[in-house]
Amino acid sequence: MRSEANESRGRAPLSLRLATLGVILFLHVPMAIIFLYAFTTDDATFSFPPPGLTFDWFGVAVHRPDVWQALLLSLRVALIATLAALVLGTLAATAVYRSKFFGREAISFLLLLPLALPGIVSGIALRSAIGMADFPFGFWTIVIGHATFCIVVVYNNVLARYRRTGRSQVEASMDLGADPLQTFRYVILPAIGTALLAGGMLAFALSFDEIVVTTFTAGHEETLPIWMFSQLTKPRQRPVTNVVAVFVIVLTAIPIFLANRLTQGGSE
Amino acid sequence: MSGGNAVELSGVTKIFGEVTALDNISLEIGDGEFFSLLGPSGCGKTTSLRLIAGFEMPTAGEVLIGGRAMGHIPPYQRPVNTVFQNYALFPHMTVHENVAFGLEMQHISRQDIRQQVGEALEMVRLPGMEKRRPKQLSGGQQQRVALARALVNRPKVLLLDEPLGALDLKLRKAMQLELKMLQDKVGITFIYVTHDQEEALTMSDRIAVMDHGLVLQVGTPHEIYERPATRFVADFIGETNLIPGEIVAINREVAEVELARGIRLKAPMVPGATVGRSVTLAVRPERISLAAAPGPEGMNLIEASVFEVVYNGATTSILLRLESGIVLTVRQPNIAFAVEPSDLREQRVRLVWPIEASSLFMEKTPVEQGKA
Numbered sequence: 001m002r003s004e005a006n007e008s009r010g011r012a013p014l015s016l017r018l019a020t021l022g023v024i025l026f027l028h029v030p031m032a033i034i035f036l037y038a039f040t041t042d043d044a045t046f047s048f049p050p051p052g053l054t055f056d057w058f059g060v061a062v063h064r065p066d067v068w069q070a071l072l073l074s075l076r077v078a079l080i081a082t083l084a085a086l087v088l089g090t091l092a093a094t095a096v097y098r099s100k101f102f103g104r105e106a107i108s109f110l111l112l113l114p115l116a117l118p119g120i121v122s123g124i125a126l127r128s129a130i131g132m133a134d135f136p137f138g139f140w141t142i143v144i145g146h147a148t149f150c151i152v153v154v155y156n157n158v159l160a161r162y163r164r165t166g167r168s169q170v171e172a173s174m175d176l177g178a179d180p181l182q183t184f185r186y187v188i189l190p191a192i193g194t195a196l197l198a199g200g201m202l203a204f205a206l207s208f209d210e211i212v213v214t215t216f217t218a219g220h221e222e223t224l225p226i227w228m229f230s231q232l233t234k235p236r237q238r239p240v241t242n243v244v245a246v247f248v249i250v251l252t253a254i255p256i257f258l259a260n261r262l263t264q265g266g267s268e
Numbered sequence: 269m270s271g272g273n274a275v276e277l278s279g280v281t282k283i284f285g286e287v288t289a290l291d292n293i294s295l296e297i298g299d300g301e302f303f304s305l306l307g308p309s310g311c312g313k314t315t316s317l318r319l320i321a322g323f324e325m326p327t328a329g330e331v332l333i334g335g336r337a338m339g340h341i342p343p344y345q346r347p348v349n350t351v352f353q354n355y356a357l358f359p360h361m362t363v364h365e366n367v368a369f370g371l372e373m374q375h376i377s378r379q380d381i382r383q384q385v386g387e388a389l390e391m392v393r394l395p396g397m398e399k400r401r402p403k404q405l406s407g408g409q410q411q412r413v414a415l416a417r418a419l420v421n422r423p424k425v426l427l428l429d430e431p432l433g434a435l436d437l438k439l440r441k442a443m444q445l446e447l448k449m450l451q452d453k454v455g456i457t458f459i460y461v462t463h464d465q466e467e468a469l470t471m472s473d474r475i476a477v478m479d480h481g482l483v484l485q486v487g488t489p490h491e492i493y494e495r496p497a498t499r500f501v502a503d504f505i506g507e508t509n510l511i512p513g514e515i516v517a518i519n520r521e522v523a524e525v526e527l528a529r530g531i532r533l534k535a536p537m538v539p540g541a542t543v544g545r546s547v548t549l550a551v552r553p554e555r556i557s558l559a560a561a562p563g564p565e566g567m568n569l570i571e572a573s574v575f576e577v578v579y580n581g582a583t584t585s586i587l588l589r590l591e592s593g594i595v596l597t598v599r600q601p602n603i604a605f606a607v608e609p610s611d612l613r614e615q616r617v618r619l620v621w622p623i624e625a626s627s628l629f630m631e632k633t634p635v636e637q638g639k640a
Binding site (some may be wrong): 179187 | 321322323342343344345348349350352353354356357358359360369370373374417418421
């Protein structure tokens with residue numbers, strides 16, 4: 001019976017396999033092209049095949065101050081938005097999981113909304129709200145904008161982990177003489193640790209490449225995605241953008257891959 | 269037993285929203301007792317345990333542990349430990365770390381912890397497992413770790429919430445005896461929640477039978493089984509035959525119950541029974557015998573026809589129908605049959621049992637039903 005089940009699960013029909021291959025190519029061929037043109041010798045136009053290959057653009061990119069500024073700003077924003085999300089998202093998940101209070105479902109829904117809403121709506125809403133409050137647009141308004149959706153990611157991850165862990169471990173800890181602080185330190189934190197790490201990495205990655213909401217809240221600041229977008233209109237040194245793009249792909253792929261591994265490992 | 273009360277619930281009521289989980293219950297559990305809370309799911313037994321542990325606070329009434337009112341003292345300051353239904357072991361800790369957890373919270377020296385954890389694992393017959401993770405253990409082994417983790421703290425009272433529920437039958441039976449022996453050895457008061465009446469009868473010094481947030485009867489297994497206080501208790505604990513009728517005569521200690529015209533059974537009197545009252549007469553299947561001739565004085569005698577004979581291994585169950593249509597079960601050990609049971613099918617037989625093996629329960633009058 002077991003081998004039968006294995007056989008039926010072992011091979012997908014040819015058409016399905018071809019379709020899967022097609023989707024994968026569609027998704028990843030453009031990425032390969034980005035990689036390829038990071039090494040082209042052509043400065044202004046991307047012609048196929050590239051006239052020659054060179055590592056020069058990596059050197060040029062490293063010496064461009066605007067690249068560094070945008071990169072550092074994006075990293076700082078992502079870091080702070082993620083930290084805020086870790087604290088607030090965990091607190092929100094704890095409250096929603098632990099206690100039944102009036103409006104709990106509504107709060108849960110409101111927390112999830114920023115992720116579901118189109119970025120453009122969040123962006124306009126944030127812009128008018130911040131504008132009305134007379135708060136200067138800049139670093140902190142970017143962080144606020146990013147935190148709205150970073151919180152959701154952490155909240156979701158932690159809440160899912162709470163639901164899977166159940167309440168009995170917390171009760172067991174209290175029963176064995178641990179006060180609430182000790183229970184958090186020795187039982188809750190280890191239980192949600194990987195969920196926090198995964199949620200944090202995902203939040204970081206989301207913040208790092210966010211452009212829509214950022215456009216509305218950045219003021220004169222230029223995050224990396226905004227910088228890249230602005231480079232499209234400039235004809236000179238185009239492969240520098242590709243070099244940065246390659247860097248971003250690597251930087252975001254690693255944490256997402258790790259986050260995936262971590263959450264799956266935690267479910268065993 | 270030293271006589272004092274380890275735990276006392278005094279007029280405890282617990283209401284969750286619209287649901288009354290416990291309705292003004294009072295219990296006294298003696299020092300060193302193996303005390304079971306027995307009842308169907310939703311009867312309030314687990315709520316009682318959680319009130320003692322401190323996970324819930326009573327809506328009204330008082331929980332006392334060792335004579336001290338617990339008030340709003342949180343679980344981590346109560347001298348009790350719990351073995352949870354699903355064990356609730358910490359998955360990220362080894363067996364040693366799990367068992368040591370409570371001791372570490374008390375800031376006991378590392379050396380003492382190692383020794384006490386070793387002793388606790390020895391006690392539950394699980395030595396050498398210190399470095400394993402809960403995931404690597406079988407259900408029975410996890411159960412023992414949960415037990416060691418609670419007992420190592422030497423609580424005044426150990427609370428057990430259906431701890432054997434997840435184990436298979438054979439292991440459960442073995443663990444029942446082991447738990448009972450362990451309790452004798454450590455001398456700690458055990459409060460044991462279960463819905464399994466056989467388990468409660470096997471292990472307990474005393475049992476409280478609960479239903480719908482009420483304590484219906486508290487007594488030794490013998491008292492509960494032989495002298496059930498209510499019809500529910502008689503029906504829930506073991507198997508029982510319930511025969512409806514009406515009291516037609518009372519002769520000092522014995523009431524006479526008429527089932528149908530001319531068919532009468534006798535049972536010991538109970539307070540409140542009067543002539544004309546509708547009652548239910550209960551008798552255990554194993555107390556009834558098939559008789560060749562009318563029994564001596566002091567026995568009930570009734571005729572019935574056999575419609576099914578079920579072989580159960582150690583016993584045989586015979587299902588019979590009275591003339592009034594009531595179905596009775598008779599259970600006989602498979603040793604001393606006058607006739608081969610399967611030959612009885614479709615036969616009319618005489619059933620006899622001692623008068624004192626019957627119990628009487630008053631049917632509620634319409635007025636009382638209105639109150640309930």
